Amino acid sequence: MPGTFADNPIVYFAVTDRFANGNPANDHAYGRQREADPAADVATFHGGDLKGITNKLNEGWFRELGVNAIWITAPYEQIHGWVVGGDKAFKHYAYHGYYALDYTVLDQNIGTPDELREMVSTAHRQGIRILFDVVMNHPGYLDLQTARELNLKVLWPGSERATLRDYHGFIDYNSFAFADWWGRPWVRAGLPGYLDGGRDDLTMQLAYLPDFRTESTERVKLPTFLRTKPGTRARDLPDATVRDYLVTWLSDWVREYGIDGFRADTVKHVEPAAWAALKRSATAALADWKARHPADKIDDQPFWMVGEYWGQGPERSPLADAGFDALINFEFQDQAPQFAHPDALYSRYASLLSGRPGWNALSYVSSHDTRLFDRSRLAQAGAALLLAPGAVQIFYGDETARPPGPAPASDPQQATRSDMNWATPDTAQLAHWRRLGSFRARHVALARGVHRQLSASPYVFSRVDAQSGDAVVVAMAVDGTVTLPLGATFGNGEALRDAYSGQRVEVVDGRVTLAATGYVLLERAPAATLAASPVSGAVPRP
Numbered sequence: 001m002p003g004t005f006a007d008n009p010i011v012y013f014a015v016t017d018r019f020a021n022g023n024p025a026n027d028h029a030y031g032r033q034r035e036a037d038p039a040a041d042v043a044t045f046h047g048g049d050l051k052g053i054t055n056k057l058n059e060g061w062f063r064e065l066g067v068n069a070i071w072i073t074a075p076y077e078q079i080h081g082w083v084v085g086g087d088k089a090f091k092h093y094a095y096h097g098y099y100a101l102d103y104t105v106l107d108q109n110i111g112t113p114d115e116l117r118e119m120v121s122t123a124h125r126q127g128i129r130i131l132f133d134v135v136m137n138h139p140g141y142l143d144l145q146t147a148r149e150l151n152l153k154v155l156w157p158g159s160e161r162a163t164l165r166d167y168h169g170f171i172d173y174n175s176f177a178f179a180d181w182w183g184r185p186w187v188r189a190g191l192p193g194y195l196d197g198g199r200d201d202l203t204m205q206l207a208y209l210p211d212f213r214t215e216s217t218e219r220v221k222l223p224t225f226l227r228t229k230p231g232t233r234a235r236d237l238p239d240a241t242v243r244d245y246l247v248t249w250l251s252d253w254v255r256e257y258g259i260d261g262f263r264a265d266t267v268k269h270v271e272p273a274a275w276a277a278l279k280r281s282a283t284a285a286l287a288d289w290k291a292r293h294p295a296d297k298i299d300d301q302p303f304w305m306v307g308e309y310w311g312q313g314p315e316r317s318p319l320a321d322a323g324f325d326a327l328i329n330f331e332f333q334d335q336a337p338q339f340a341h342p343d344a345l346y347s348r349y350a351s352l353l354s355g356r357p358g359w360n361a362l363s364y365v366s367s368h369d370t371r372l373f374d375r376s377r378l379a380q381a382g383a384a385l386l387l388a389p390g391a392v393q394i395f396y397g398d399e400t401a402r403p404p405g406p407a408p409a410s411d412p413q414q415a416t417r418s419d420m421n422w423a424t425p426d427t428a429q430l431a432h433w434r435r436l437g438s439f440r441a442r443h444v445a446l447a448r449g450v451h452r453q454l455s456a457s458p459y460v461f462s463r464v465d466a467q468s469g470d471a472v473v474v475a476m477a478v479d480g481t482v483t484l485p486l487g488a489t490f491g492n493g494e495a496l497r498d499a500y501s502g503q504r505v506e507v508v509d510g511r512v513t514l515a516a517t518g519y520v521l522l523e524r525a526p527a528a529t530l531a532a533s534p535v536s537g538a539v540p541r542p
Helices: 050-059 113-125 144-149 176-180 224-228 242-257 272-292 318-322 332-338 343-353 375-386 412-417 427-442 444-448
Strands: 010-014 069-072 076-078 083-085 090-092 100-106 129-134 261-264 304-307 326-329 360-363 391-395 450-455 459-464 471-485 495-498 504-506 511-524
Touching: 010 427, 050 069, 050 113, 100 242, 113 129, 113 242, 129 242, 129 304, 176 224, 242 272, 261 272, 272 304, 272 318, 332 343, 332 375, 343 360, 343 450, 343 459, 375 391, 375 427, 391 427, 427 444, 427 511, 444 459, 444 471, 450 471, 504 511
Parallel strands: 010 069, 010 391, 069 129, 129 261, 261 304, 304 326, 326 360, 360 391
Antiparallel strands: 076 100, 083 090, 450 459, 459 471, 471 511, 495 504, 495 511
């Protein structure tokens, strides 16, 4: 029994630009270019787009992994050009979606409105939600190209010839013409006429980015540049604060396209009241979209929001009261020493997350913000993650052992965002992650059940969800013919299926005996297979 989405989220995070190129015609939008040297090309736009995700949906890529939500990088329009990356090491474009320029239109590198609708519709038909990465803490830097295109009079002549070494020399940081950019009422930026960034989490300029004044009660009009920017859908809102504009702009994507949830970036740098306002607005927007598109919705479950609060573990946060259904669990990746013997880890997580506490923790083993997990140990890491209590996030390419990209010494996280390895997938790894993910998708007990160790060696545990009656028994690190205890999880004579090997077995004296290949994933056998004869279930090694 899979349970509701909120109880059993299996989220696939794709850096859209690095995942799949479905429409090569949009690869050089706004004149963006790639670099011949891979080290210099690490932060350019590589061509991935919404159409690429749709193509992979149609191929069944996400469905075969058991995924029920796809988190994509922010697709709205980003700054057009590049800024200085690392220690003058590379041209840094906004391929990751964290340098917003215009929240009201799609970035042309990522796709068109019709392609977004097609992606959402294709996902919904498979029961898969679409989550946007969103940022309310900051817009993007002002890059030279965007400043020229918006006719902002803050550049010295010759900026078209700027290099990594002399880039900032072409910007007149003493010019009061910066008022025509976001402007003092909107952001802290330390520029002439602007407020300086503060010294606390809520008012600081993170990485020197302009900081939205989301806490301000001042009523504001659109920034000057947005009044004249070609193609924008931004309009003045009556009696609105900065927070009101951002909440409206982000919620409009939900109301127009049926976006199912947000992954909120840099949560600790925005006051909780702003996140609560976003959740209320987006929840109403999704309900409105579902009422107008009853044939296109997955179900009537509400809008879902997960937050990135740096350093957060699996414990409940007060932010659950500010609209967050889950927070990303930064702790899990660092628990790798326990992955071979995870009972203490699983017991602690189940004690926090079993039942229906109204909140969740989204665990991962690889991340674009930290590091990729050791590629030689992905089979063990995948099992540890996909069998863990709580919510789980698969980072694109962990299921195929995607190699890291070049790692600039001054910005090593860029290595985590390499292109998806479609041409060279580790097929045994992929088969392993698919078995585990599809098993998890069928069983809310893994996410919310009571955890009990049944044997220390071999390691066997049960998870039982009292509310639904869903139950599983799992054995890890087992090979050859094994007899496994089931405790009171299943009754004598019950027909079970090992979802890892495909074998069917019957419970005898509270035990089952079968041939194991690394893992055993026991579930009640579907009615259609009760009469099937046992099979050997030969599978590739994980």
